[in-house]
Amino acid sequence: MVTGQKAVFYLVREEILPEAIKKTIKVKELLKRGEARTINEAVEKMELSRSAYYKYKDYVFPFYEASKEKIVTLALLLEHKSGVLSRVLNTIANEHGSVLTINQGIPLQGVANAAISIETADLAIDLEAMLDKLRMVDGVKRLEVLGQA
Template sequence: MNNDKSGFFLVREEILPEAIKKTIRVKEMLKRGDARTINEAVEKMELSRSAYYKYKDYVFPFYEASQNKIVTLTLLLEHKKGVLSSVLNTISADSGSVMTINQGIPLQGVANATVSIETANLSVDLEALLDKLRMVDGVKRLEVLGQS
């Protein structure tokens, strides 16, 4: 394994060490204005300043990491009229820009589709858009394939 490159990983919050979770919350408090200073925020979160400074430049919520990016989604869609159109309309309604669409031939009543979305002008955060897409009638599965 090449250790010269650093990469990004999606990790479920529940397995993160407490100091990293608290660092994320401190950053959110500062962003929302719930604390005026870093000192005030770390005290509220019962986090040491040194832990905050150690992690602050390396942790951020998924939606923040996906801003101004191209995100590629893979979807499993029911083979019925209008499902892909509803997905695309949902993306468009939140000002997402569809870059590419690739849909496979339907087999056994479902079709795989891959959609790449430019997120620069999204009117909602990416997680909210993904939740909306999962609620579209006919979307059986949705996963983030990657981002660039």
């Protein structure tokens, strides 16, 4: 990339990535979790060359890292039952997410649409893990990431 040009990002499904890129991400995760003490140890565990790791390490990262310290807007379809929205908000709060806005529509046919904007800077877990927790909340029928700022 030429200096001064804005970086362009793409969201790509893991299964189409070359093996070296997948392994680079896993090496970074091993190091982050402390499952490997050195880069040499991590690349050996993943059977990846050091040169491939250094080639890709600054250019690949999981989705949740791209959303760290950002505002993420979620679209939810919630059952019209007492406490569903409260449980969603408590789940976000328990993981140190900061709710910035909540918009909920009037329930129709037993469900209501809701949009929640969250600041992710202080999340205790990665965004993907929190999204999985939110999907497991009783009464959440659908959850999608609408956008990031």
